[in-house]
Amino acid sequence: MSPAGRASFHGYLDTRIPKDGRIKKSGYCSMRSKRIRKSFKRDATYDWNIYNTLVIKVRGDGRSYLLNISCEGYYDITWNDIYHYVLYTRGGPYWQIAKIPFSKFVLGSKGRLQDKQTRMQLDRVTNFGIACGDRFDGVFNLEIEYVGLEYDPTHDEDFAYEMYKTEKFITKKTMSSVSVQNQ
Amino acid sequence: MANFFRTILRQRPTNLLIKRWETTEKRVIVHDPFDNKPKKNKESYLQVIKIFEGRDQRRRGHVEFIYAALGRMKEFGVHRDLEVYKALIEVLPKGKFIPTNIFQAEFMHYPKQQQCAVDLLEQMENNGVMPDIEMEQMLLNTYGRRGIPLRKYWRMMYWMPKFKNLSPWFLPDKLPDDTLELAKLAIQRITSVDPDTKISIWQTEEIEAALDKTWVVSGQSRLQQLLLAKQPIDEPLVIKGPYNVYLRDQNVTYFTLLGKIRDEEKDNTDWDDVSKIEKPIGIPGFIGKTTLPSIKCTVHEQDDGTVLAICATGSSSRDSLLSWIRLLEKHDNPVLANVPVIFTLIAPATDISLLEKHPTVQDDDNIDRAG
Numbered sequence: 271m272s273p274a275g276r277a278s279f280h281g282y283l284d285t286r287i288p289k290d291g292r293i294k295k296s297g298y299c300s301m302r303s304k305r306i307r308k309s310f311k312r313d314a315t316y317d318w319n320i321y322n323t324l325v326i327k328v329r330g331d332g333r334s335y336l337l338n339i340s341c342e343g344y345y346d347i348t349w350n351d352i353y354h355y356v357l358y359t360r361g362g363p364y365w366q367i368a369k370i371p372f373s374k375f376v377l378g379s380k381g382r383l384q385d386k387q388t389r390m391q392l393d394r395v396t397n398f399g400i401a402c403g404d405r406f407d408g409v410f411n412l413e414i415e416y417v418g419l420e421y422d423p424t425h426d427e428d429f430a431y432e433m434y435k436t437e438k439f440i441t442k443k444t445m446s447s448v449s450v451q452n453q
Numbered sequence: 454m455a456n457f458f459r460t461i462l463r464q465r466p467t468n469l470l471i472k473r474w475e476t477t478e479k480r481v482i483v484h485d486p487f488d489n490k491p492k493k494n495k496e497s498y499l500q501v502i503k504i505f506e507g508r509d510q511r512r513r514g515h516v517e518f519i520y521a522a523l524g525r526m527k528e529f530g531v532h533r534d535l536e537v538y539k540a541l542i543e544v545l546p547k548g549k550f551i552p553t554n555i556f557q558a559e560f561m562h563y564p565k566q567q568q569c570a571v572d573l574l575e576q577m578e579n580n581g582v583m584p585d586i587e588m589e590q591m592l593l594n595t596y597g598r599r600g601i602p603l604r605k606y607w608r609m610m611y612w613m614p615k616f617k618n619l620s621p622w623f624l625p626d627k628l629p630d631d632t633l634e635l636a637k638l639a640i641q642r643i644t645s646v647d648p649d650t651k652i653s654i655w656q657t658e659e660i661e662a663a664l665d666k667t668w669v670v671s672g673q674s675r676l677q678q679l680l681l682a683k684q685p686i687d688e689p690l691v692i693k694g695p696y697n698v699y700l701r702d703q704n705v706t707y708f709t710l711l712g713k714i715r716d717e718e719k720d721n722t723d724w725d726d727v728s729k730i731e732k733p734i735g736i737p738g739f740i741g742k743t744t745l746p747s748i749k750c751t752v753h754e755q756d757d758g759t760v761l762a763i764c765a766t767g768s769s770s771r772d773s774l775l776s777w778i779r780l781l782e783k784h785d786n787p788v789l790a791n792v793p794v795i796f797t798l799i800a801p802a803t804d805i806s807l808l809e810k811h812p813t814v815q816d817d818d819n820i821d822r823a824g
Contacts, residue, residue, distance in 0.1 A: 331699055360645065361699065364752060405579070406702040
């Protein structure tokens with residue numbers, strides 16, 4: 271908890287790589303909500319079909335954080351499907367309200383952005399999380415006041431990323447090799 | 454005599470058991486061309502690459518060389534340089550790795566080399582370097598149209614431009630080295646909430662009694678000046694800090710001046726009284742007010758206090774903050790002469806001479822500073 275009484279996501283990111291030959295990159299911290307359940311501990315999903323924007327009120331330290339919405343499906347290929355978006359914080363003592371429409375979220379699996387991008391399916395949402403992994407050493411501190419959903423009637427974009435038709439076998443669904451960028 | 458000992462010590466043991474351990478003796482010294490360069494910069498790095506290219510016509514071991522070179526880029530400071538990456542791709546022989554039939558194309562032809570190029574592109578991406586069309590041509594000539602590195606290049610060129618300028622607060626690609634410029638950028642970023650903010654850069658030499666000779670970057674808007682003027686005089690203002698703000702990878706410490714929140718205005722007017730109805734706002738003839746709105750709705754008023762000004766100083770010491778208060782007072786804030794200010798620095802940065810054990814120090818502005 272921060273001194274102002276809000277939730278505080280803080281820690282120290284260290285990008286030193288442990289020298290065991292296997293690990294190539296380090297310095298990542300994330301937190302995630304628990305999956306909601308129906309009765310008898312059955313896993314359930316959120317249904318956000320009536321909303322189209324995510325609203326978050328934060329007070330950051332100038333670093334960029336990743337908002338992750340995880341939409342696990344039934345099959346194991348899609349268990350690591352997470353929709354990402356980068357939240358840039360201003361820093362300073364002023365609170366910042368960021369409204370991000372769901373059409374801007376990018377699909378990635380285990381950190382790698384997929385070639386075939388689709389809009390997030392809002393009735394399949396399982397977890398929401400925030401991560402910090404912007405590759406700079408140092409203390410990070412994000413105070414969160416609230417996370418909410420909103421329906422913005424003026425926003426009518428379906429999906430922000432075009433999917434060009436490419437030759438067969440060139441683009442792949444799970445094995446993309448571009449990772450999520452934080453600049 | 455010494456000669457005799459030397460000949461004994463020089464004899465290599467021919468025992469079979471010891472022979473097995475002989476492989477740990479390095480008979481061949483590994484020559485690391487990156488190590489013995491006197492000046493580590495782009496020129497010497499490119500020189501090493503040229504030496505490698507000129508040495509062997511067949512370019513044996515080019516994959517290992519590229520991996521070693523990638524690991525040494527940060528030392529030489531060239532990890533954000535596109536030309537250097539292109540020079541590394543030039544090392545790969547052209548035309549040899551292009552598949553000639555359908556089976557070669559399907560099963561990653563020359564997998565080690567393709568993986569090497571993918572790792573090179575991955576390092577480019579991690580450092581935020583965007584490739585260009587020339588690199589596409591080079592990759593095309595090396596690996597052919599169906600190669601994996603070319604696919605990675607296409608993906609980079611699709612995603613990197615989309616993510617490059619996502620941040621609403623513009624930061625130049627190469628951050629300035631000077632701490633004053635960095636502090637100015639940081640204060641501009643923090644106070645971008647209120648577009649009316651005026652950023653001023655002062656030197657503490659303007660105040661005669663200042664001990665610290667440094668610069669002060671301060672941000673305050675006219676709204677904040679008004680709020681400050683309305684503060685109750687007997688309640689102290691608090692300087693909170695040091696807080697950190699990150700500008701990409703640089704850290705700037707800043708301090709905030711916090712005041713009390715304005716009391717809620719009690720509106721006791723009887724709405725049913727029709728004897729004296731005032732003219733409503735919005736009808737022409739009533740131009741505007743220079744007083745604050747009665748309900749606290751400015752962005753500077755928050756739950757834990759009213760932010761009255763922000764500053765960053767060269768040395769984040771208590772003395773420079775005191776100079777900041779005096780400078781604020783000098784520039785359009787006469788109220789500060791009478792209001793007490795509390796400093797809440799947790800760890801004083803440079804005050805070694807003052808033996809203060811408790812973190813909060815109360816400095817009334819009415820008292821002269823003793824040395």
